[in-house]
Amino acid sequence: xxxxxxxxxxxxxxxxxxxxAPSSLESRVLAEIVRRAALPWWRQDFAxxxxxxxVAFAVMCGSLxxxxxxxxxxxxxGGALAGAGTRSAGLWLPWARSALTLIDVARELDAAxxxxxxxxxxxxxxxxxxxxxAALFGLGAAAYRTLYLNxxxxxxxxx
Amino acid sequence: MGPNEHTTVQTxxxxxSSSSEFTTFxxxxxxxxxxxxxxxxxxxxxxxxxxxxxxxKAYENFEHLRMSPAAGGWLKTxxxxxxxxxxxxxxxxxxxxxxxxxxxxxPIADEFVxxxxxxxxxxxxxxxxxxxxxxxxxxxxxYHFDDFSYQQIAQRLGVSLAKVKTDIARGRAALLPVxxxxxxEGAAQ
Numbered sequence: 001x002x003x004x005x006x007x008x009x010x011x012x013x014x015x016x017x018x019x020x021a022p023s024s025l026e027s028r029v030l031a032e033i034v035r036r037a038a039l040p041w042w043r044q045d046f047a048x049x050x051x052x053x054x055v056a057f058a059v060m061c062g063s064l065x066x067x068x069x070x071x072x073x074x075x076x077x078g079g080a081l082a083g084a085g086t087r088s089a090g091l092w093l094p095w096a097r098s099a100l101t102l103i104d105v106a107r108e109l110d111a112a113x114x115x116x117x118x119x120x121x122x123x124x125x126x127x128x129x130x131x132x133x134a135a136l137f138g139l140g141a142a143a144y145r146t147l148y149l150n151x152x153x154x155x156x157x158x159x
Numbered sequence: 160m161g162p163n164e165h166t167t168v169q170t171x172x173x174x175x176s177s178s179s180e181f182t183t184f185x186x187x188x189x190x191x192x193x194x195x196x197x198x199x200x201x202x203x204x205x206x207x208x209x210x211x212x213x214x215x216k217a218y219e220n221f222e223h224l225r226m227s228p229a230a231g232g233w234l235k236t237x238x239x240x241x242x243x244x245x246x247x248x249x250x251x252x253x254x255x256x257x258x259x260x261x262x263x264x265x266p267i268a269d270e271f272v273x274x275x276x277x278x279x280x281x282x283x284x285x286x287x288x289x290x291x292x293x294x295x296x297x298x299x300x301x302y303h304f305d306d307f308s309y310q311q312i313a314q315r316l317g318v319s320l321a322k323v324k325t326d327i328a329r330g331r332a333a334l335l336p337v338x339x340x341x342x343x344e345g346a347a348q
Contacts (some may be wrong), residue, residue, distance in 0.1 A: 009331045012338050013288075013303045016281050021193035025207060026185055029214040030178075036215070 181221055185214055188231060192238045198300045199242035201289045209245060213238045239305055243315065246293060287337040295330035298323050 041049055049057070114122070192213050197206035216237055217224055224230045288296055298316065301307040309327075313320045 005328075005331050005335065008338065009299075009334055010303050012284065012334075016284050018190040018194040019197055019281075019285065021189040021210065022203075022207060025189055025193065025210055025214075026182065028207070029185060029211050029218075030182070032211060032215060033218055 180225060181218055184217070184221070184225065184230070188234050189214070191231065192234050195235055195238040195304070196242045198285070198288060198304060199239065199297055200245060201291075201293060201296055205245060206242075209238065209241045212241055235305070239301075243297070246297060247316070283337060284334075287334055291330050291333055295326045295333065298327050299330035299334075302327055 036044065041053065046054065046057075189210065193206055193210045196209040196213070197203055200206050200209060213234060217230075217234060220233075224233060227233070288300070291299065298312045301312050301315070302309070307315070309320055309323050312327075313323045316323070
């Protein structure tokens with residue numbers, strides 16, 4: 001029975017001819033090719049970037065990562081340059097000095113707030129954040145089911 | 160495919176000769192690519208998106224494909240892979256809080272047995288396939304249309320061999336009433 005069913009279904013499905021592609025498919029593909037070709041190189045796939053640009057980008061990313069790692073050494077409590085004044089003294093760029101001072105003030109303010117806040121409040125804030133996250137997730141799900149799935153079904157029934 | 164069905168479109172102007180060649184190439188394969196995507200995705204809107212992506216990849220590799228006798232196989236493989244990627248990534252992401260859109264029932268009353276045209280017969284079988292849940296439709300399509308073995312399907316979908324066999328058997332059983340209603344030989348036993 002199983003083999004017979006397999007044979008029957010196989011034969012029936014094999015006899016089903018190909019579906020005709022929508023007439024709009026060809027124009028969609030060609031329009032998309034034109035659109036992508038018109039994009040500037042830096043908005044295309046990374047693999048299609050010019051080689052010098054790819055190398056420069058990799059070098060820049062590496063330098064940025066190294067700079068961030070070095071900067072994290074400054075921020076470490078026991079770091080070589082602890083304290084805003086000492087840190088900013090190590091840098092000669094005025095904007096970097098200002099940015100570091102700003103970050104330092106923000107961190108100190110943050111730490112002071114956390115210290116001053118009763119533990120129950122902290123738990124409450126965490127619970128509220130979790131609740132808001134769940135609500136946002138639910139809202140996204142509802143929007144997806146209402147908008148996207150209904151549109152897809154409507155598209156299917158039209159075609 | 161009816162070539163006269165296609166609308167006139169502006170071809171990419173970057174390489175005129177290869178563009179017209181590519182249009183001819185696309186016309187030769189677009190039904191196959193679209194059918195492959197539509198049967199797996201079970202959704203015509205997504206199938207169009209998948210088919211579009213397949214042909215854009217083909218355009219990027221057209222230098223190799225234009226004279227290749229394996230171009231059809233290449234396109235089918237890419238269409239299958241993109242469709243499966245869509246199903247496994249996209250739908251798994253949303254399965255937590257969504258459900259498959261319900262499909263209308265396929266009419267299988269007795270009057271449909273008589274004198275169906277090829278197009279009507281194709282449409283009803285395609286609709287019956289689309290009504291199957293993805294976990295039955297996808298292995299069934301891979302097995303019967305794409306010649307995957309049970310083992311290959313299990314590996315590709317990341318499920319057990321037993322589940323693949325069970326799902327395919329259930330999918331076939333679900334198709335049986337439609338086949339019977341159309342008097343397909345051997346389906347009534």
